[in-house]
Amino acid sequence: MEPLIERLKSQIIKALKLSDVSPGDLDIDAPLIGGPLGIDSIDTLELLVLLEKEYGVTVPDVNTGRKVFASVRSLAVYIEKNRPQK
């Protein structure tokens, strides 16, 4: 899962155009939304687009979404579990 987490960190920073943040700075267990990165609910929706585009994964409802986006690690776990197998 390490390579996925590393790739995800870069993708999140790129998709949300986060400045003053490098992949090394990202704490994969820190809250993603409303945490130190200043990610709000619109950024979350943008991450949903990223999930679909890069990994073919969707989130069925808001409650699942809250758990999925709790941290970078929980996002990676969700992708691993739900991505379409090649």
Add this chain to the structure above:
Amino acid sequence: MKEPLFLDAFAALLPSGMYSSRGFVPWQSGQDGPRDVSREQVLDKPYPGFGKLHIADRLSFAAAALLFSHYGSCAGDETGITLGIPAGSFSADLLYMDSVESGFPSPVIFSATLPSSALADIAIYFKIKGPNRVIAGASGSGLCAFDLAAMMLHRGKASSMLVVSVNAIEPAHMRSSLLPAYAAVENRAYAFLLTRKKKESGLHFCLETCFGPGEKTLSERPGESYFDKLVHLLMENKNGSISFATEDYCGHISIEKDL
């Protein structure tokens, strides 16, 4: 008898560089004018949200940040904002349509396609909660923003008003056939703090404004650069007056040190 108004702080991001009461700072090599302003140049603290600001939002935000960096906070419901933005959110519009055509409409870009999103970013970061107006007219939007701000102060609707005037289009979009003839393509952003209550850290210029009706037959299009002369007066800390004549406004803005 109208209560006196003051122009207490300013900042500007112009093709030549950045202007504020801290002095003039030219763009660094590699920076293509205001569009390349970096977070460090206007804000002391890291701000991860700076990078995602689209050009109109970024220039407006940077001008406001530069102003507050030497003036101090004006947070609260006694401070409002007026924003003049003739090019609207033009670049964000084109980028959003690209995302729609790619099959993945972007929520982040869409929320930047309202001209008012530039105002929102400033209000959120600097906690400005008072009355607000976004003026997206063909010409004189910045003048309108200034006029309406002064009016609101005279009527007691706020005790301070941040006036932002910005023209922002990405270089890639400057030749678009969708841009009307009136559109200026130089990127620039100004911020002025108008107030009934001066701050210790402020410039303390008494402000007098006269905004008369415009002349629709005028063909001169100053492209939102009419504030340049005001910026130069402020940089030199000098009393003086700027006059302007556009399709919607003819008049002057005068400043005089309050001794």
Add this chain to the structure above:
Amino acid sequence: MPVQSIVLEQSEIISPLGNLSETVADLIDGTSAIVPGPFFGVPVSCAPFQDERCRHLDFAASLLQQAVDLKNLDPASTVFIFCCAKGDISALENRGPDKNQSHFSPLPGSQAQYVQNMLIPGCPRTITISNACASGAIAVETAKELLEGGAFTHAVVFGFDAISRFVATGFSSLSALSRAGARPFDAARDGLTLGEGACMVLLTKRTPYAGDICIPGTGSSNDANHRTGPSRTGDGLLRAARAALTDARTIASEISAVKCHGTATAYNDAMEAKALDILFEKNIPVCCSVKGAIGHTSGAGSLLEIILAAEFLKRHVLPPTAGFSSLGVEETVPVSSEPQAFDRNTLLCLSAGFGGINAAVVLRELMP
């Protein structure tokens, strides 16, 4: 010297239910203009113009020009204010060398210039207000300030917003849209329904006569909280409402009815209910939202709804809130699926927009 007021002289709208008198009649009757989708490829319901040609600003403006008589207006003493969230952006949708070009650049200023030249050639000031979904109310506030300031005697305020692929996909990407149709304040509400609208009002500063609808107060504020969602406490909307009441020298208990923003999103209606509860100290007068019938007509909508509210005030009745059946907010907000009559003569209009913008307008009928 008799006291002068800002008077609503004439107005006309093009809404998803038709012109002003058609819309008022249908609203009071409980008719809704919301129809199932898809629209522009998005699987949601919308409230579209009855005549698709109205999506073009020039067509809509020419219809409104026929309905509101501006010929005797002295242009020199008139200010023209154009308001929209996005306006007519058909040029964006049709871009490309092989497609038809619209008359207008997507820049609001270009559209404002066109309409001003058509309606009031030679008027010495055109202002374009683009404060997201509160544009109309903010435009009215601006008009009032300019008229009271003495520079102008008349203000023509014109609003226009249309549904497009741009707007439909955008709101859909924000998960803001209801699938089946907006249900303001209802327990089962699931989002807003896009509508479209064009409207125009002539405001004059003069001595009012009995029966005139005047605008004694306006107010605006910013939540300073989130790029699109409202503040959860309703604090910003409350401050805008209080500012309008102060401007009108009116206290909350004099308000007999409220035309709410009522978009039918989970957050807006909850926030608005909190603001109303505090403003009226738990004794909220009758309320309605028209967005379950004509949809959320965006920036133009907040002007269109002020014009409608003036009609409700003249008739002393709020229309039923289409889409509403059982209250889905914590506070006791008197919204109804039936018409609600009210006495006295003062009504409050509320609007909110993306970017935390809140605006309130007080309307008053001058009694004999």
